[in-house]
Amino acid sequence: MDPKSSKWTASSKNQFFMILAIILLQHQLQFPVTYAETAKKVHIVYMGEKRHEDPATTKKTHFEMLSTLLGSKEAAQSSILYSYRHGFSGFAARITASQAAEIAEFPGVVQVIPNGIHKLHTTRSWEFIGLEHHSPQNLLTQSNMGQGTIIGVIDSGVWPESKSFHDEGMGPVPSHWKGICQQGEHFKSYNCNRKIIGARWFVKGFQDQTHFNTTGSREFMSPRDGDGHGTHTASTAAGNFVAKASYKGLATGLARGGAPLAHLAIYKVCWNIEDGGGCTDADILKAFDKAIHDGVDILSVSIGINIPLFSYVDMRNSIAIGSFHATSKGITVVCSAGNDGPISQTVANTAPWLTTVAASTIDRAFPTAIILGNNKTLRGQSITKGKHNHRFVGLTYSERIALNPMVSSQDCQPGSLNPTLAAGKIILCFSKSDTQDMFSASGSVFQAGGVGLIYAQFHNDGIELCEWIPCVKVDYEVGTQILSYIRQARSPTAKLSFPKTVVGKRVSPRLASFSSRGPSSITPEVLKPDIAAPGVDILAAYTPANKDHGNSYEFLSGTSMACPHVSGIVALIKSLHPNWSPAAIRSALVTTASQTGTDGMKIFEEGSTRKEADPFDMGGGHVNPEKAAYPGLVYDTTTEEYIQYLCSIGYSSSSITRLTNTKINCMKNTNTRLNLNLPSITIPNLKTKVTVTRKVTNVGNVNSVYKAIVQAPIGISLAVEPQTLSFNRINKILSFRVTFLSSQKVQGEYRFGSLIWTDGEHFVRSPISVRAKKTSDY
Template identity: 35%
Template sequence: MANHGFPLSYLLAFILILSPSFLCRGTDEERKVYIVYMGSLPDGEYSPLSHHRSILQEVTGDSAVEKFLVRSYQRSFNGFAANLTSRQSQELSNMNRVVSVFPSMTLQLQTTRRALRMKVLVQVPKKWKGVCRGGQNFTCNRKIIGARYYTSGPKHNSARDDVGHGTHTASIASGINVKGVSFYGMAQGTARGGVPSARIAAYKVCTADGCNSANVLAAFDDAIADGVDIITISVGLDYPVVFFKDTLAIGAFHAMAKGILTSNSASNDGPSRGSVSSVAPWLLTVAASSIDRQIIDKVVLGNNKTLMGNAVNSFTLNRSKFPLAYGKDISGKCSEREARVCDLGCIDSSRVKGKIVLCDVGDAYPEVYSAGATGSILKSDVDINVSEVVPFPSSALSPHDYDMVISYVNATPNPQAVILKSEIIKDADAPVVVSFSSRGPNAIAPDILKPDLSGPGLEILAAYSPVASPSDSFDDKRRVKYNVMSGTSMSCPHAAGVAAYVKTFHPDWSPSAIKSALMTTAGAMDAKKNSDAEFAYGSGHINPVKAVSPGLVYEAFKGDYIKMLCSMGYNEVNLKIISGDNSSCPKGFGKASVKDLNYPSMAAEVSSAKPFTVQFNRIVTNVGHANSIYKAQVVTRSEGSIKVVPEVLSFKSLKEKQSFVVIVTGKSLPAKSMFSASLVWSDGTHTVRSPIVIYTN
């Protein structure tokens, strides 16, 4: 987690490693930006921009199409973004060579100790084709070798990070070693990213309002052509969408076709079932889990009762106790209910000065801080156990403990309390998937298990933009070089860093081989400690050391994904446009299943209240020892039968492939339940584990 002396680009980091005739109808309608996706770039003589202008002129009836054209994607895939009416977008969607037309959406940031040392950086790799166009007050160096920005306006004319999110995520993936870092003395130690020797190309696609998907696609278009090796993008929607109306799925598909793996955050809408938005099988979808270091914040009441809460609070109060203020005592202009939740505009500064304010919600501290109170005690969501950086003494208590404080206030003539500075404790249960991390099953492709795996995403210390506030309060004037953040935004670059680490050892491996290595070597997690089990953590918790030598890998290439899309009923003509070749759906393939994609995990949705028999067909490639014999073992925590044919795989050479079949049978499952097991292939040295999930919805 490097301190570069200036902030990294905000949000989207790409890692480069050292590797060996119509009239103008509807002009009075409201216009908005639509993305027109046209698949792969055609071979031969073809001018994308000229074609984009031509068809845009056709639907608008206006020769001055530049006033409508927002962006032209022409380096790595084909398409454009334009200001259109809904009628014009429909006309475009009916044209030949147009795969899909959809509104440009706003994606959101997915945020609420590593140990790999590498040598110092030398020259920029010759394969790099990118540029440093970072704009105002931005300079590249041998670490940050490329920068672009896609935002516009007086405050958005630079790739500089003014929020902190991009600096933090890039630092996690590939920050260099820095000793003695902390957040005001907390979590002190040596900070380093997953691969400190990796280069960074930063592509700024976000503003404070979010991340425009037209900008995100433009960044993918450039990054693929620039020659990056790994993409990490910690943004997403709050819900899943079909693949070719999904900005991230589109960009990642073309990255995959060029040999680039994309790591994406699972999103922060857990623990709701089916909330994971990163669902394309060519994406590496990363859930967030805890680490063994936990940051807590204690509240001591006037009766000397001590309660443990959550906050990253760096402040020490200057006396032992302060008065507590609650409900009508903090507001003279709002209702009792509004006052108790500390609604915006309800807190009367004259009533809270010198006092600690109680709020019945867990995110009200910015309002309390702005009102000038001494501190705040908040009621945390029952499912949330996250310590956030606060701008003044504040602590979020569990509902049970918060209710104890309210009882104390109601029973005491002069209730008082003090909030202590945060401290670090050991979390023996880690790693556990955090409640905010989005869950499966996959709403778009139910027979693809998502998320794929979990990585550290809770209270992660990493580099931070020195121009951004460390908390969510705009009134917080502190500036730091390192900050503590939580979210799948943080787990995503952990996985990207491990992927880059694996690629340093295996520069010729495909994106799917790297992804398989990460998934099949992930540590098994305890379903008793993790609500939703595999729907929470996928294959398990990422293990960088074991991922380097997985033994066997499950590979899938562009043609395999096209066949999968055929089985989902995607239009064959559009699939040829997307693939850019003569790919076609095999005859009779309609009877095939998505579950037969050569994926490192196995999942299938079945009907409830009926017996089931499910068959998975898989192929593994030997990347371990040339002469090796792998034996199958099934580990299950559910009733049912699992048969593996054959039970032994014998390899005589590296890169040799062997196929096998897994047959799962069982009695009927109730609605919204799962049958869970694991298939483990082992040669005595390598352990290749794949989760098996049969479920009802």
């Protein structure tokens, strides 16, 4: 993350965290072993499913264990940070590495790990995906806009004064709610209402990791959001109606969240400091623990871990662990896929019980005219509303004004431009890679005295905000045309127009280039991401405390923005179908997703080369809320099935027993990894022939007959048995088998297809991904 931008969504700004992690690791390795053994650091002692329903008894067990380790109750009291006693059992405490090794051998302890730190991964978007506010028969109306559901948001807090969080029209606080409105710095009990019904903050893990305090920072030791990320995601999921919301006059319209009448519960775990920030495992797990206790229905988590991923029973994958316990209690957990695309195998949050969301574009554009001195007009995109060039000014190419002729200034990185030559001019810059961004280039041009920026980049999925000077983003083709004019003209000049807001003219959706791609690097047989949703240039509430922006509504891009879109949709579906499980809801989203854009053609991805989006880009496809509400059939999955899946990927019965607090017998089934009842089928290593089983539950018309339609991957033959499923009052759940046979003679790449069950009204589509593998040691 670029700490000066405070935009925690773009992968280009998240490099800071990776560098920080490497520095911290190297720093730790420089100390002698004796220091590592005696230095106290926060460790998480995970004990799996709680053994007692009484939280006080569970907490007492934790203190007794820690007292035994440390020798006294007083030492345990001063050491412990958190006791996890609602959703699962465990605690976080300051202990040495040798003490951590010792307590790991105590009876009942599943795992002990050091505290880690993770990163944080709308006026038009809802209409774009079909949730029209004024339509009398749509999902928004039928679900009463999510009234009665509670969305928990684990993020950077909330700015409660935002107009998006007023409670006009809200129903009463649900009777099952058990949470609190935790007070703190500039956050009082009256900051909660019938919209924000509860708020908590967790900082002990982050404090220990960073020695953080709020002196001289914009952070607040309370649920109040000093960054803006949490406010943005919360208002996207469930913001109330706000008329004429805009960013400095752009994208003006009626702002609202996906479920405008759903309630919000805020769990602040992510903290922003001048030289970095993040969210630690200890704090994240405590948020999950409290959210389970408080009674949320949905959890929206726009946080992720870096590659390489940790296993699903490894405490360093705190989101996987916390979400397992939440899902087993009926809470749907929605997570962002990550912002490390378009590279394959970068998707985060890959546990099969999660709903993982990729980011896409919408059909809104902000065209800006670039008028050259030869009267030729070219067009780019801009969301800058500042002092524009009403008259022609000098135009130059960044390489011509390099501060050091021996160092390339093509991409206008900080310190690369000569202020004497840049002053008063519009500068043309070319991005060299996806890791460079217009925001940092605009700061460089501004510092050098430039008055405008034209930024050429190979993809167009998202426009960085520029606060200081007008900025226009163009593709390489337009950038090259401008460069040709600069080279030919004796005194090149240009002026930039104000941007406009245009909707319905741009082919969308497109998969954002930054959106992390599959397949999963840890369990490739589980398709991730599950679904795609709007996540590019999303306008939502923001915090005025963020000095880099300070606006009430802000454009942000990232899978962090896509995640709460799906969380809001889940709230609507949950209101309509309160007894549906998290797996059933995920299945409804995946199997009804759209495959085509506004032009009727296949959805494409944005990247170094454009291609049709495949399941590793967008899972089942682009979210279609109206169809997801009535999917016809669902692929439901139980906690027991998830447990057997954990058995199949190598975990022992004893370790899983400690995780779940139930006696587990791992079944000997060689196909368990492929037979987990997901709404997709992924076979990463098809050698010759394999048969996969699935079962579907009828949630549509009682007496229904569904027939199979198969689109086999290239080079793969595919047979479904039976080819017809007949449902009635007795037979509500039916199974089928799919047999795959490879005809490829050489090692293959992934090929894609689909299986659709249809009764003529519903089309229940499962994406299929298959890779042929001819030898075991290829």
